[in-house]
Amino acid sequence: MATYKLKTPISEEDTRKLKVNDIIYITGTIITARDAAHRRALEFHREKKKLPVNLQGLAVFHCGPIVKKENDKWIVVAAGPTTSTRMDLFEDEFIKNFKIRVVIGKGGMGKKTTKAMKQYGAVYGAFTGGAAVLAAKAIKNVKSVEWYDLGMPEALWVLEVEEFGPLTVAIDAHGNNLFEDVQKKVEESRQKIYQKLGV
């Protein structure tokens, strides 16, 4: 297990050296995107429209933040991760088309995303569910908000972050998936637990 501090834009080479269980902190630019923003970004790509932000080498954070406006400036109050499995529908294409290098969320992602991460060089960083104040503290500035018509949680927030983390690498760019490994072990433990309880 090693700790890495990454700066955006992150290169494919940077992500290839990471292994599951490594810890990463990200400095630079990350964007938030939930279901709606993923869907729209892919629509833009299909229609050959330019995205409002160049996503190459950035991190995408599965998060619907609480943001307030003070003196015409956006301030992120709380920004914990949301469940990532919902984005499994879109993430492989998202990685392929936009060359994002890190996906941040909670709960892990499935086989399709794991495969895309291996193929194109990206990782999944698990951020502690509910640790919303910790996340907000690392967000230094709201650079812009795009697609606000989707609503505050679903909009694409472009955030400047400093040492955003700790993120545990739970899917690496070599096809390893920590959540799947844990699930296998849990399944193996089931019978032992039954035995011990006499059920």
Added chain:
Amino acid sequence: MEENILINEKIVDDVAVKLLQLAVTELPRDVKEALQRAYREEESEAGKTQLKAILDNMELAEKTRTPMCQDTGVIIFYVKAGAQAKGLDKIGYALRSATRRATKEVPLRPNAVDPFTQKNTGDNTGRFVPFIHWEIVPGDSVEITVMPKGGGSENVCVLGMISPGQGVKGLKKFVVDTVINAGAKPCPPNILGVAVGGGADIAMKLAKAALLRPLDEPNPNPDLAKLEKELYEAANSTGIGPMGLGGKITVLGVKVEYAHRHPASYPVAVAFQCWAARRASARISSDGKVEYLTHKVT
């Protein structure tokens, strides 16, 4: 006769706003200690990293008086109303108005959505929200507890109507299967409320209320205390670990409750609470004195 000032809506309103603020920004002592102990005892690196983040987040939230999680939950109140207390009819109104005020002042995330129109009321009140559980007790004081209940852990709560023939063995298996199925979803380490008997609705009500019992208070019934320990050890043998990233701390505690059952029924309810196990209580005496029971208030 001297007027009983407990009926003062303003006191109830102020106390409830304070309770909501305390609950979402600061965990009760027993939960804090359990998380600190979990961090010391966890052996997996990934699990330790998660627990460290949880502890750092907890301290930061307390220091800055910011909600520890962006999901400030659906608001549930438990009220123990002294039968001799006057003005009990005002409490329901005061708790609703306090919920609205706390939503703006703390702030809380608006979490009350109409299930048909999908419209969010924006102020955390709605039909049966906040829900108030009433209990009439002897005396003239009123004890108010608030439980802001997060959605992630709520989504994995399960009720099973198992066969009475399976009995306690069936109950144990059901709990283990439920924890394994939930996996990373309820933001572990969790607290489990497990209730058996009573009927479908009563089992779940008891399971959820059991989450309010402090972690350092085992069941007063020695047999049930033993069952709690057994289920705790079983859940912590699954290997799910903090945030489902693998490890030995999957639950912080298991609380068992029961009611007598119909001969043909064996309802088992499992209620999950996330690591942000938020609750706060206060007692308002008939002389208007307020005592906070779960948090230090200066």
